[in-house]
Amino acid sequence: MTNPNEDPASGPLSGKVAFVTGADRNLGKAMALSMLRSGASVVMSAMYGSYLQQVVEEAGAPDRILAIEGDISKDDDRRELLGQAIGRFGRIDILVNNAAVTPETFWPNFLIDGEPPQWTLDVDFYRMFLEIDCVAPHAFMLAVIPSMLERGWGRIVNLSTSFETMLRFWPYGSAKAAIEAQTAVLAKQLEGTGVTANILSPGAFVKPGPIKLASGEVVVPDHGPAIMEAPIRWLASDASKQFNGKRIIASRWSGASESDLTNNKAIVPIGWPDLD
Template identity: 25%
Template sequence: MARLAGKVAFITGAAGGIGRAVCRRYIEEGARIVAADISADSVEETLAEAEAGDNGLGLVCDITDPDSVKAGIARTIERFGRLDTLCNIAGGSSRADGRVTEAPDEEFWRVIKLDLYGTFLCCKYAIPEIARAGGGSVINMSSMAALMALTERDCYTAAKGGVASMTRSMAVEYAPDRIRVNAIAPGLVLTPRAERIMAEREEIRLLADIHLLGPCQPIDIAEMAVYLAAEESRVVTGQVLSVDSGVTIHGGAQ
Protein backbone atom coordinates (compact mmCIF):
# COMPACT_ATOMS: atom_id res chain seq x y z
CA MET A 1 0.00 0.00 0.00
CA ALA A 2 1.21 3.53 -0.74
CA ARG A 3 2.73 5.14 2.34
CA LEU A 4 0.63 8.34 2.14
CA ALA A 5 -2.63 6.90 0.84
CA GLY A 6 -5.61 8.98 1.96
CA LYS A 7 -3.53 11.88 3.23
CA VAL A 8 -3.85 15.49 2.12
CA ALA A 9 -0.75 17.70 2.14
CA PHE A 10 -0.33 21.48 1.81
CA ILE A 11 3.12 22.14 0.33
CA THR A 12 4.57 25.65 0.16
CA GLY A 13 7.48 26.55 -2.11
CA ALA A 14 6.08 23.98 -4.51
CA ALA A 15 7.64 25.62 -7.58
CA GLY A 16 11.23 25.30 -6.30
CA GLY A 17 13.55 22.36 -6.72
CA ILE A 18 12.84 20.78 -3.33
CA GLY A 19 9.14 21.59 -3.48
CA ARG A 20 8.75 19.93 -6.87
CA ALA A 21 10.51 16.80 -5.65
CA VAL A 22 8.27 16.62 -2.56
CA CYS A 23 5.11 17.08 -4.65
CA ARG A 24 6.18 14.33 -7.02
CA ARG A 25 7.02 11.85 -4.24
CA TYR A 26 3.81 12.60 -2.32
CA ILE A 27 1.74 11.89 -5.42
CA GLU A 28 3.69 8.68 -6.02
CA GLU A 29 2.95 7.62 -2.45
CA GLY A 30 -0.79 8.16 -2.81
CA ALA A 31 -1.30 11.60 -1.24
CA ARG A 32 -3.49 14.38 -2.53
CA ILE A 33 -1.56 17.63 -2.60
CA VAL A 34 -2.02 21.37 -2.66
CA ALA A 35 0.99 22.87 -4.42
CA ALA A 36 1.34 26.47 -3.22
CA ASP A 37 3.73 29.13 -4.47
CA ILE A 38 3.72 32.74 -5.65
CA SER A 39 3.87 31.85 -9.36
CA ALA A 40 0.73 30.35 -10.92
CA ASP A 41 2.54 29.13 -14.04
CA SER A 42 5.29 27.44 -12.04
CA VAL A 43 2.78 25.72 -9.76
CA GLU A 44 0.99 24.27 -12.78
CA GLU A 45 4.34 23.03 -14.11
CA THR A 46 4.93 21.31 -10.77
CA LEU A 47 1.57 19.54 -10.91
CA ALA A 48 2.17 18.48 -14.50
CA GLU A 49 5.62 17.07 -13.67
CA ALA A 50 4.14 15.18 -10.70
CA GLU A 51 1.32 13.83 -12.89
CA ALA A 52 -1.02 14.87 -10.09
CA GLY A 53 -4.24 14.95 -12.11
CA ASP A 54 -7.30 15.22 -9.89
CA ASN A 55 -5.14 14.53 -6.83
CA GLY A 56 -3.44 17.92 -7.10
CA LEU A 57 -4.53 21.51 -6.64
CA GLY A 58 -2.32 24.47 -7.54
CA LEU A 59 -2.64 27.68 -5.56
CA VAL A 60 -1.00 31.08 -5.67
CA CYS A 61 -0.13 31.79 -2.05
CA ASP A 62 2.06 34.43 -0.41
CA ILE A 63 3.10 32.86 2.87
CA THR A 64 3.96 36.27 4.35
CA ASP A 65 0.34 37.45 3.94
CA PRO A 66 -2.13 36.13 6.58
CA ASP A 67 -5.14 36.52 4.27
CA SER A 68 -3.40 34.61 1.49
CA VAL A 69 -2.48 31.76 3.84
CA LYS A 70 -5.97 31.59 5.35
CA ALA A 71 -7.49 31.50 1.88
CA GLY A 72 -5.12 28.73 0.81
CA ILE A 73 -5.97 26.52 3.76
CA ALA A 74 -9.69 27.19 3.29
CA ARG A 75 -9.41 26.23 -0.39
CA THR A 76 -7.65 23.02 0.63
CA ILE A 77 -10.52 22.02 2.91
CA GLU A 78 -13.08 23.00 0.29
CA ARG A 79 -11.39 20.81 -2.33
CA PHE A 80 -10.25 17.79 -0.30
CA GLY A 81 -12.24 17.98 2.94
CA ARG A 82 -9.30 17.61 5.31
CA LEU A 83 -5.64 18.38 5.93
CA ASP A 84 -3.13 15.89 7.31
CA THR A 85 0.30 17.28 6.47
CA LEU A 86 1.84 20.74 6.21
CA CYS A 87 5.17 21.02 4.38
CA ASN A 88 6.73 24.47 4.94
CA ILE A 89 9.33 24.53 2.17
CA ALA A 90 9.09 28.14 0.94
CA GLY A 91 12.03 30.35 1.92
CA GLY A 92 15.55 31.20 0.95
CA SER A 93 18.51 33.51 1.39
CA SER A 94 19.88 36.06 -1.06
CA ARG A 95 23.22 37.55 -2.07
CA ALA A 96 22.44 40.59 0.12
CA ASP A 97 23.04 38.51 3.25
CA GLY A 98 26.30 38.82 5.12
CA ARG A 99 27.93 39.43 8.48
CA VAL A 100 25.79 41.07 11.13
CA THR A 101 27.89 44.23 10.92
CA GLU A 102 27.48 44.45 7.15
CA ALA A 103 24.14 42.92 6.13
CA PRO A 104 21.46 45.48 5.27
CA ASP A 105 18.61 45.81 7.77
CA GLU A 106 16.11 45.23 4.99
CA GLU A 107 17.67 41.84 4.17
CA PHE A 108 17.35 40.78 7.81
CA TRP A 109 13.66 41.62 7.87
CA ARG A 110 13.09 40.10 4.42
CA VAL A 111 14.44 36.72 5.41
CA ILE A 112 12.82 36.79 8.86
CA LYS A 113 9.48 37.56 7.22
CA LEU A 114 9.80 34.88 4.56
CA ASP A 115 11.52 32.01 6.36
CA LEU A 116 10.36 32.46 9.95
CA TYR A 117 7.14 34.47 9.87
CA GLY A 118 5.95 32.58 6.79
CA THR A 119 6.44 29.29 8.62
CA PHE A 120 4.66 30.74 11.66
CA LEU A 121 1.65 31.84 9.59
CA CYS A 122 1.26 28.54 7.77
CA CYS A 123 1.41 26.65 11.06
CA LYS A 124 -1.06 29.06 12.66
CA TYR A 125 -3.76 28.41 10.09
CA ALA A 126 -3.00 24.80 9.11
CA ILE A 127 -2.60 23.22 12.55
CA PRO A 128 -6.26 23.63 13.60
CA GLU A 129 -7.33 21.77 10.44
CA ILE A 130 -4.77 19.01 11.04
CA ALA A 131 -6.13 18.67 14.59
CA ARG A 132 -9.69 18.41 13.23
CA ALA A 133 -8.52 15.58 10.98
CA GLY A 134 -7.38 13.67 14.06
CA GLY A 135 -3.71 14.56 13.91
CA GLY A 136 -0.92 14.46 11.40
CA SER A 137 2.42 16.01 10.59
CA VAL A 138 3.99 19.45 10.30
CA ILE A 139 7.29 19.47 8.43
CA ASN A 140 9.30 22.67 8.64
CA MET A 141 12.42 23.53 6.70
CA SER A 142 15.44 24.54 8.76
CA SER A 143 18.98 24.43 7.38
CA MET A 144 22.55 23.43 8.00
CA ALA A 145 22.93 27.16 8.75
CA ALA A 146 21.02 26.60 12.00
CA LEU A 147 23.39 23.83 13.11
CA MET A 148 26.89 24.96 12.12
CA ALA A 149 28.94 28.10 11.67
CA LEU A 150 28.05 29.16 8.14
CA THR A 151 29.72 32.52 7.57
CA GLU A 152 28.35 35.48 5.61
CA ARG A 153 24.76 34.31 6.22
CA ASP A 154 23.81 35.89 9.56
CA CYS A 155 20.29 36.89 8.50
CA TYR A 156 19.46 33.46 7.11
CA THR A 157 21.07 31.74 10.10
CA ALA A 158 18.86 33.72 12.48
CA ALA A 159 15.71 32.82 10.58
CA LYS A 160 16.47 29.12 10.24
CA GLY A 161 17.58 28.91 13.86
CA GLY A 162 14.21 30.37 14.78
CA VAL A 163 12.45 27.71 12.71
CA ALA A 164 14.35 24.98 14.57
CA SER A 165 13.43 26.42 17.98
CA MET A 166 9.78 26.95 17.04
CA THR A 167 9.62 23.36 15.78
CA ARG A 168 10.59 22.03 19.20
CA SER A 169 8.12 24.16 21.14
CA MET A 170 5.24 23.34 18.77
CA ALA A 171 6.00 19.64 19.08
CA VAL A 172 5.27 19.85 22.81
CA GLU A 173 2.25 22.13 22.43
CA TYR A 174 0.42 20.07 19.81
CA ALA A 175 1.29 16.54 20.91
CA PRO A 176 -2.11 16.28 22.69
CA ASP A 177 -3.70 16.80 19.26
CA ARG A 178 -1.62 13.93 17.84
CA ILE A 179 0.32 16.34 15.66
CA ARG A 180 3.98 15.63 15.07
CA VAL A 181 6.18 18.67 14.37
CA ASN A 182 9.64 18.18 12.91
CA ALA A 183 12.10 20.07 10.75
CA ILE A 184 14.47 19.01 8.01
CA ALA A 185 17.90 20.66 7.95
CA PRO A 186 19.27 20.22 4.44
CA GLY A 187 22.87 20.65 3.46
CA LEU A 188 23.70 22.15 0.09
CA VAL A 189 20.99 20.92 -2.28
CA LEU A 190 21.72 21.01 -6.00
CA THR A 191 18.60 22.81 -7.14
CA PRO A 192 18.88 24.96 -10.28
CA ARG A 193 19.06 28.04 -8.05
CA ALA A 194 21.87 26.58 -5.92
CA GLU A 195 23.85 25.60 -8.98
CA ARG A 196 23.66 29.18 -10.27
CA ILE A 197 24.91 30.49 -6.92
CA MET A 198 27.77 27.97 -6.89
CA ALA A 199 28.90 29.23 -10.27
CA GLU A 200 28.99 32.80 -8.93
CA ARG A 201 30.37 32.36 -5.41
CA GLU A 202 33.59 30.55 -4.61
CA GLU A 203 32.73 30.02 -0.92
CA ILE A 204 29.60 28.07 -1.86
CA ARG A 205 31.57 25.84 -4.22
CA LEU A 206 34.08 25.19 -1.45
CA LEU A 207 31.23 24.34 0.92
CA ALA A 208 30.05 21.71 -1.57
CA ASP A 209 33.48 20.10 -1.40
CA ILE A 210 33.18 19.29 2.33
CA HIS A 211 29.91 17.36 2.01
CA LEU A 212 31.15 13.87 2.85
CA LEU A 213 29.00 12.08 0.28
CA GLY A 214 28.72 14.96 -2.15
CA PRO A 215 26.02 17.65 -2.27
CA CYS A 216 22.41 16.64 -1.75
CA GLN A 217 19.79 16.33 -4.47
CA PRO A 218 16.16 17.49 -4.08
CA ILE A 219 15.01 13.86 -3.97
CA ASP A 220 17.07 13.32 -0.80
CA ILE A 221 15.04 15.96 1.02
CA ALA A 222 11.80 14.67 -0.49
CA GLU A 223 12.41 11.17 0.84
CA MET A 224 12.76 12.53 4.37
CA ALA A 225 9.56 14.52 3.86
CA VAL A 226 7.77 11.32 2.89
CA TYR A 227 9.03 9.57 6.01
CA LEU A 228 7.92 12.42 8.27
CA ALA A 229 4.43 12.44 6.73
CA ALA A 230 4.04 8.66 6.88
CA GLU A 231 2.85 6.54 9.78
CA GLU A 232 6.31 5.01 10.22
CA SER A 233 7.38 8.28 11.90
CA ARG A 234 4.40 8.20 14.31
CA VAL A 235 6.59 8.69 17.42
CA VAL A 236 9.10 11.10 15.86
CA THR A 237 8.47 14.68 16.96
CA GLY A 238 10.39 17.78 17.97
CA GLN A 239 13.40 16.77 15.90
CA VAL A 240 15.60 18.74 13.51
CA LEU A 241 16.71 16.01 11.13
CA SER A 242 19.83 16.69 9.09
CA VAL A 243 19.87 15.55 5.49
CA ASP A 244 23.24 17.09 4.80
CA SER A 245 25.79 14.56 3.55
CA GLY A 246 27.61 14.97 6.86
CA VAL A 247 28.52 18.62 6.39
CA THR A 248 27.38 19.68 9.87
CA ILE A 249 29.71 17.19 11.53
CA HIS A 250 32.59 17.58 9.10
CA GLY A 251 32.43 21.25 8.22
CA GLY A 252 33.21 22.42 11.73
CA ALA A 253 36.48 20.52 11.62
CA GLN A 254 37.81 22.51 8.66
Protein backbone atom coordinates in the same frame (compact mmCIF):
# COMPACT_ATOMS: atom_id res chain seq x y z
CA MET B 1 10.80 2.67 0.19
CA THR B 2 7.99 3.35 -2.23
CA ASN B 3 7.72 1.07 -5.22
CA PRO B 4 7.66 3.28 -8.34
CA ASN B 5 5.16 0.89 -9.88
CA GLU B 6 2.85 0.93 -6.87
CA ASP B 7 -0.67 2.23 -7.32
CA PRO B 8 -0.85 5.59 -5.45
CA ALA B 9 -4.33 4.62 -4.25
CA SER B 10 -2.72 1.97 -2.05
CA GLY B 11 0.33 4.06 -1.09
CA PRO B 12 1.25 4.90 2.51
CA LEU B 13 -0.16 8.43 2.18
CA SER B 14 -3.37 7.49 0.41
CA GLY B 15 -6.25 9.66 1.64
CA LYS B 16 -3.99 12.28 3.22
CA VAL B 17 -3.76 15.91 2.13
CA ALA B 18 -0.39 17.67 2.14
CA PHE B 19 0.31 21.38 1.81
CA VAL B 20 3.83 22.33 0.63
CA THR B 21 5.07 25.89 0.34
CA GLY B 22 7.79 26.75 -2.16
CA ALA B 23 6.83 23.66 -4.12
CA ASP B 24 7.79 24.83 -7.58
CA ARG B 25 11.45 23.79 -7.55
CA ASN B 26 14.35 22.11 -5.78
CA LEU B 27 13.50 20.75 -2.29
CA GLY B 28 9.83 21.70 -2.33
CA LYS B 29 9.20 20.14 -5.72
CA ALA B 30 10.95 16.91 -4.75
CA MET B 31 8.98 16.59 -1.52
CA ALA B 32 5.63 17.43 -3.09
CA LEU B 33 6.07 14.88 -5.88
CA SER B 34 7.30 12.22 -3.45
CA MET B 35 4.15 12.52 -1.36
CA LEU B 36 1.99 12.62 -4.48
CA ARG B 37 3.54 9.36 -5.71
CA SER B 38 2.84 7.87 -2.28
CA GLY B 39 -0.87 8.53 -2.64
CA ALA B 40 -1.39 11.94 -1.03
CA SER B 41 -3.34 14.80 -2.50
CA VAL B 42 -0.97 17.75 -2.59
CA VAL B 43 -1.50 21.50 -2.42
CA MET B 44 1.52 23.20 -3.94
CA SER B 45 2.11 26.90 -3.43
CA ALA B 46 4.82 29.17 -4.81
CA MET B 47 5.48 32.74 -5.78
CA TYR B 48 5.48 32.08 -9.52
CA GLY B 49 2.65 30.14 -11.11
CA SER B 50 4.49 29.37 -14.34
CA TYR B 51 6.95 27.13 -12.52
CA LEU B 52 4.13 25.45 -10.61
CA GLN B 53 2.32 24.65 -13.82
CA GLN B 54 5.40 22.85 -15.11
CA VAL B 55 5.42 20.70 -11.97
CA VAL B 56 1.73 19.89 -12.39
CA GLU B 57 2.30 18.79 -15.97
CA GLU B 58 5.27 16.68 -14.91
CA ALA B 59 3.32 15.02 -12.08
CA GLY B 60 0.46 13.81 -14.26
CA ALA B 61 -2.13 13.54 -11.47
CA PRO B 62 -4.36 16.63 -11.84
CA ASP B 63 -7.11 15.15 -9.69
CA ARG B 64 -4.81 15.12 -6.65
CA ILE B 65 -2.93 18.39 -7.17
CA LEU B 66 -3.88 21.97 -6.46
CA ALA B 67 -1.24 24.48 -7.56
CA ILE B 68 -1.69 28.01 -6.20
CA GLU B 69 0.37 31.10 -6.87
CA GLY B 70 0.77 33.42 -3.90
CA ASP B 71 3.10 35.57 -1.84
CA ILE B 72 3.24 34.00 1.63
CA SER B 73 4.68 37.20 3.11
CA LYS B 74 1.21 38.75 2.75
CA ASP B 75 -1.70 37.99 5.08
CA ASP B 76 -4.29 38.14 2.31
CA ASP B 77 -2.35 35.71 0.13
CA ARG B 78 -1.91 33.28 3.01
CA ARG B 79 -5.64 33.32 3.71
CA GLU B 80 -6.37 32.79 0.02
CA LEU B 81 -3.97 29.85 -0.20
CA LEU B 82 -5.52 28.17 2.81
CA GLY B 83 -9.05 28.90 1.64
CA GLN B 84 -8.43 27.32 -1.75
CA ALA B 85 -6.74 24.31 -0.18
CA ILE B 86 -9.61 23.62 2.23
CA GLY B 87 -12.15 24.35 -0.48
CA ARG B 88 -10.63 21.74 -2.78
CA PHE B 89 -9.68 18.94 -0.40
CA GLY B 90 -11.57 19.73 2.83
CA ARG B 91 -8.61 19.67 5.21
CA ILE B 92 -4.84 19.65 5.56
CA ASP B 93 -3.20 16.66 7.23
CA ILE B 94 0.45 17.38 6.47
CA LEU B 95 1.98 20.87 6.49
CA VAL B 96 5.45 21.28 5.00
CA ASN B 97 6.83 24.77 5.57
CA ASN B 98 9.55 24.79 2.94
CA ALA B 99 9.44 28.24 1.29
CA ALA B 100 12.26 30.56 2.33
CA VAL B 101 14.20 33.62 1.31
CA THR B 102 17.76 32.43 0.72
CA PRO B 103 21.03 34.40 0.48
CA GLU B 104 21.47 33.66 -3.22
CA THR B 105 18.32 35.67 -3.96
CA PHE B 106 20.26 38.86 -3.25
CA TRP B 107 23.90 37.84 -3.38
CA PRO B 108 24.57 35.47 -6.31
CA ASN B 109 28.19 34.98 -5.22
CA PHE B 110 27.45 34.49 -1.52
CA LEU B 111 29.01 31.02 -1.45
CA ILE B 112 32.34 32.58 -2.38
CA ASP B 113 32.13 36.16 -1.19
CA GLY B 114 29.82 35.79 1.80
CA GLU B 115 27.25 38.43 2.71
CA PRO B 116 27.44 42.15 3.41
CA PRO B 117 27.99 43.17 7.06
CA GLN B 118 24.81 43.17 9.13
CA TRP B 119 25.07 46.88 9.85
CA THR B 120 24.71 47.66 6.14
CA LEU B 121 21.30 45.96 5.87
CA ASP B 122 18.25 47.81 7.12
CA VAL B 123 15.43 46.61 9.35
CA ASP B 124 12.94 46.14 6.52
CA PHE B 125 15.37 43.81 4.76
CA TYR B 126 15.70 41.65 7.87
CA ARG B 127 11.95 41.78 8.45
CA MET B 128 11.38 40.33 4.96
CA PHE B 129 13.44 37.24 5.81
CA LEU B 130 11.60 36.74 9.08
CA GLU B 131 8.19 37.27 7.47
CA ILE B 132 8.69 34.49 4.94
CA ASP B 133 10.95 32.13 6.90
CA CYS B 134 9.25 32.43 10.34
CA VAL B 135 5.99 34.39 10.40
CA ALA B 136 4.40 32.67 7.40
CA PRO B 137 5.08 29.16 8.76
CA HIS B 138 3.54 30.24 12.07
CA ALA B 139 0.47 31.60 10.27
CA PHE B 140 -0.02 28.30 8.45
CA MET B 141 0.52 26.27 11.62
CA LEU B 142 -2.01 28.20 13.67
CA ALA B 143 -4.51 27.76 10.83
CA VAL B 144 -4.19 23.97 10.48
CA ILE B 145 -3.24 22.61 13.92
CA PRO B 146 -6.66 23.03 15.61
CA SER B 147 -8.38 20.79 13.04
CA MET B 148 -5.49 18.31 13.21
CA LEU B 149 -6.01 18.10 16.97
CA GLU B 150 -9.72 17.48 16.49
CA ARG B 151 -8.94 14.54 14.18
CA GLY B 152 -6.11 13.29 16.40
CA TRP B 153 -3.67 13.12 13.49
CA GLY B 154 -1.37 15.58 11.81
CA ARG B 155 2.17 16.24 10.66
CA ILE B 156 4.04 19.54 10.88
CA VAL B 157 7.36 19.50 9.03
CA ASN B 158 9.44 22.65 9.11
CA LEU B 159 12.53 22.96 6.94
CA SER B 160 15.73 24.10 8.58
CA THR B 161 19.45 24.12 7.83
CA SER B 162 22.72 23.05 9.39
CA PHE B 163 24.07 24.61 12.57
CA GLU B 164 27.14 25.70 10.59
CA THR B 165 24.92 27.56 8.10
CA MET B 166 23.02 29.26 10.93
CA LEU B 167 26.30 30.71 12.18
CA ARG B 168 27.65 31.55 8.74
CA PHE B 169 24.83 33.30 6.90
CA TRP B 170 22.69 36.11 8.28
CA PRO B 171 19.77 36.81 8.12
CA TYR B 172 18.86 33.40 6.63
CA GLY B 173 20.67 31.50 9.37
CA SER B 174 19.04 33.40 12.21
CA ALA B 175 15.60 32.89 10.67
CA LYS B 176 16.18 29.14 10.43
CA ALA B 177 17.44 29.03 14.01
CA ALA B 178 14.20 30.72 15.05
CA ILE B 179 11.94 28.24 13.24
CA GLU B 180 13.87 25.34 14.74
CA ALA B 181 13.48 26.71 18.27
CA GLN B 182 9.77 27.29 17.63
CA THR B 183 9.35 23.73 16.38
CA ALA B 184 11.05 22.35 19.48
CA VAL B 185 8.55 24.15 21.73
CA LEU B 186 5.62 23.19 19.50
CA ALA B 187 6.59 19.52 19.64
CA LYS B 188 6.44 19.56 23.44
CA GLN B 189 3.03 21.23 23.35
CA LEU B 190 1.73 18.59 20.91
CA GLU B 191 3.08 15.57 22.77
CA GLY B 192 0.49 12.79 23.00
CA THR B 193 -2.05 14.41 20.67
CA GLY B 194 -1.38 12.39 17.51
CA VAL B 195 0.00 15.54 15.87
CA THR B 196 3.76 15.73 15.54
CA ALA B 197 6.19 18.55 14.77
CA ASN B 198 9.63 17.85 13.39
CA ILE B 199 12.48 19.54 11.56
CA LEU B 200 13.73 18.30 8.20
CA SER B 201 17.12 19.55 7.06
CA PRO B 202 18.97 18.70 3.85
CA GLY B 203 22.21 18.43 5.80
CA ALA B 204 24.21 19.41 2.73
CA PHE B 205 24.26 21.83 -0.18
CA VAL B 206 21.40 20.63 -2.39
CA LYS B 207 20.55 21.86 -5.88
CA PRO B 208 19.26 20.19 -9.07
CA GLY B 209 22.61 20.76 -10.78
CA PRO B 210 25.82 22.82 -10.86
CA ILE B 211 25.45 26.56 -10.31
CA LYS B 212 27.34 29.12 -12.35
CA LEU B 213 28.04 32.16 -10.21
CA ALA B 214 28.11 35.72 -11.48
CA SER B 215 31.89 35.52 -11.24
CA GLY B 216 31.87 32.65 -13.72
CA GLU B 217 32.90 30.08 -11.14
CA VAL B 218 30.89 26.86 -11.10
CA VAL B 219 29.76 25.37 -7.77
CA VAL B 220 28.79 21.71 -7.71
CA PRO B 221 26.15 20.76 -5.10
CA ASP B 222 26.68 17.89 -2.67
CA HIS B 223 23.37 16.26 -3.60
CA GLY B 224 20.33 16.65 -5.80
CA PRO B 225 16.88 17.31 -4.29
CA ALA B 226 15.96 13.61 -4.54
CA ILE B 227 17.58 13.10 -1.11
CA MET B 228 14.46 14.74 0.40
CA GLU B 229 12.02 12.22 -1.04
CA ALA B 230 12.36 9.27 1.35
CA PRO B 231 12.57 11.32 4.57
CA ILE B 232 9.47 13.40 3.82
CA ARG B 233 7.54 10.32 2.73
CA TRP B 234 8.35 8.69 6.07
CA LEU B 235 7.73 11.82 8.16
CA ALA B 236 4.32 12.30 6.55
CA SER B 237 3.21 8.72 7.18
CA ASP B 238 1.88 6.69 10.10
CA ALA B 239 5.33 5.08 10.38
CA SER B 240 6.68 8.23 12.05
CA LYS B 241 3.98 8.49 14.71
CA GLN B 242 6.40 7.86 17.60
CA PHE B 243 8.77 10.59 16.44
CA ASN B 244 8.09 14.11 17.65
CA GLY B 245 10.52 16.95 18.27
CA LYS B 246 13.24 15.45 16.10
CA ARG B 247 15.63 16.79 13.47
CA ILE B 248 15.82 14.55 10.40
CA ILE B 249 18.94 15.04 8.27
CA ALA B 250 18.22 14.02 4.69
CA SER B 251 21.84 13.57 3.60
CA ARG B 252 22.26 10.83 6.24
CA TRP B 253 19.12 8.94 5.24
CA SER B 254 19.70 5.58 3.61
CA GLY B 255 17.63 2.76 2.22
CA ALA B 256 17.87 0.98 5.57
CA SER B 257 16.76 3.99 7.59
CA GLU B 258 13.05 3.21 7.63
CA SER B 259 13.60 -0.34 8.88
CA ASP B 260 16.19 0.52 11.56
CA LEU B 261 14.88 3.65 13.17
CA THR B 262 16.48 2.99 16.58
CA ASN B 263 19.96 3.22 15.09
CA ASN B 264 19.15 5.80 12.45
CA LYS B 265 21.92 8.41 12.30
CA ALA B 266 19.61 10.63 10.26
CA ILE B 267 17.32 11.23 13.28
CA VAL B 268 18.74 13.41 16.04
CA PRO B 269 17.28 15.62 18.79
CA ILE B 270 15.83 18.90 17.62
CA GLY B 271 17.66 22.12 18.31
CA TRP B 272 20.91 22.24 20.23
CA PRO B 273 20.53 20.05 23.34
CA ASP B 274 24.30 19.89 23.91
CA LEU B 275 24.53 23.64 24.42
CA ASP B 276 24.11 25.15 27.89
